[in-house]
Amino acid sequence: MPLKKPFIDTNFLPRDVFTYQDEQFYDFVSTCIGHKQADLLKFEEISSAQIYLTCGNVLDILKLESSDLIPFKESLCLKLNNNSFKVLPGVESSFIYLTELLSKKRNEVTNSITQKLNHRASSNIAAATNIATSDNITSSAISTASISTQSQSDIVTHNIVTTPDQHRQLINRAIEEWVLKNKNKFGDQDLKLIQGVDYDIYITVNPNKAVIRCNCGIKATLRHIRNNYQASDQI
Template sequence: MTRASLDISRLPHDVLTYSNQRFFDFIESFCGKDEADLLSIQAIRSVDSFLSVQDVYSIFAVDSEDVIEIQARCAFKNRNGTFTVKPGIKSSLNYISSLLTEMKTKTAKKKKTALASTPSILSIPSTVSTASSYSINSSPGDTAITPFVSTKTVTEHHEFITTSIEQWCNQNKNDLNLCNLNFVCGIDYHLKFSSS
């Protein structure tokens, strides 16, 4: 399938975040009930899971009572006991996989472009004002505003930033469908401090 034939405008803008019933409803409306059930019985419950599965059709090699119905609905049983996936099932799942992959690629490129336009290294001097409060010295006739400076060591800044990132991840992982999110400083991101 050529990239020119992949019209991702047909997809909902937030489809990459779909999981569980919302994902199955999307697959059913876009491809069909058999396709949605084929993914459901395999516990393929999200776009990421769907795109990560090596062979969505490997279920047709499974010899189990649990999958007989879905095998009969989505494939032809050969005389030798093997199955051949129905062309319509295969083409619709391959097409939606291509569309979702294309959308994921374009989304990643947009994020990369957005990140490229922002500084990639956060430089914080070793002594920085971390409070934005100001004190006002007033005397008759003049008012001067002077910043209140709270100093922290590099270690304190590092701890504050990593703790803030961990808290944000924990608070937002369900909204982002990232249940296994474990964002670790030194592995997933690096903090670099410079003295000024």
């Protein structure tokens, strides 16, 4: 019966393990799987976790005929009667474990960053679409985008629009204006919300409803009420 793949627990790994370089990385490897393995990585100039994960099998170098490799062959391998060397099972398994450990950690870090970016994008989209509750988005005028109530002097009036494309353009313009006004609040001068990348706008043929959908799955519905587009209570 085949052995079950062991559970890989990354909880003990430092959060910044992928920033480790040179001696800090070798100290980590030494603590994790052994100083002999760390010495081999140092000899191979594998100086970080990212480099390690792109190197393939780091034990392949021991197949080469070089006097410089004899100390590593003697410490990591079994010398056979024909003077050839066979990597010890524990050594081979330790590098397999290290690869799986760092690969899993990298995936966790990547997923965490992706979730944070998606949450940030969805929050920005939701806030941008909520402008309809304080500034009417109408078929004849769209107010300057804002999540707080603004004075009448802030309202920007546009020509009467009748087609879904015209409505879509004006909603896009309102979102762009909201982003410009709220960059400082989010502490991000590079903040952008791009249609087709961060969100899409869908307008029914009537058009009595507009849907703004974030690419992370969050959506907001703007309903056509008394000639106005107003945000639905549910996002």
